[in-house]
Amino acid sequence: MESIDDRVRTLVDKAGMDELVKKTEIGSTRWRTVRYDKRTRISTHEVEALTKLYPQYALWLALGQIAPESGQTSPDYDEANRTLTGQNAG
Numbered sequence: 030m031e032s033i034d035d036r037v038r039t040l041v042d043k044a045g046m047d048e049l050v051k052k053t054e055i056g057s058t059r060w061r062t063v064r065y066d067k068r069t070r071i072s073t074h075e076v077e078a079l080t081k082l083y084p085q086y087a088l089w090l091a092l093g094q095i096a097p098e099s100g101q102t103s104p105d106y107d108e109a110n111r112t113l114t115g116q117n118a119g
Contacts, residue, residue: 036090037071038064040079043104053078 031039041049041064050057055078062069080087088094088101095102102110 031093033076033090033093034067034071036093037075037079040083040086040090040104044079044082049078049082052082 041060046057046060046064049055049060055074059075063071063075076090080090083090085100085102085107086104088096088099089103089106095106097106
């Protein structure tokens with residue numbers, strides 16, 4: 030099972046450094062450390078910043094669960110939905 034650290038790093042990857050630095054109070058050095066140094070402890074500051082930017086991923090970040098009926102998804106779930114709805118059956 031994926032850890033919260035893994036999920037944070039996944040979302041940091043998907044969001045991109047530029048967006049995270051522009052839209053949070055956390056600097057690029059810290060985001061890079063979080064992303065690339067597996068020994069780094071993820072703090073509540075990073076988790077809080079990510080849930081403010083991506084409230085639809087709060088449940089997934091915290092628990093690794095989704096509840097699409099409540100608007101709680103994950104990046105992989107959203108990507109799969111985009112792919113499925115973008116396909117043409119004809």
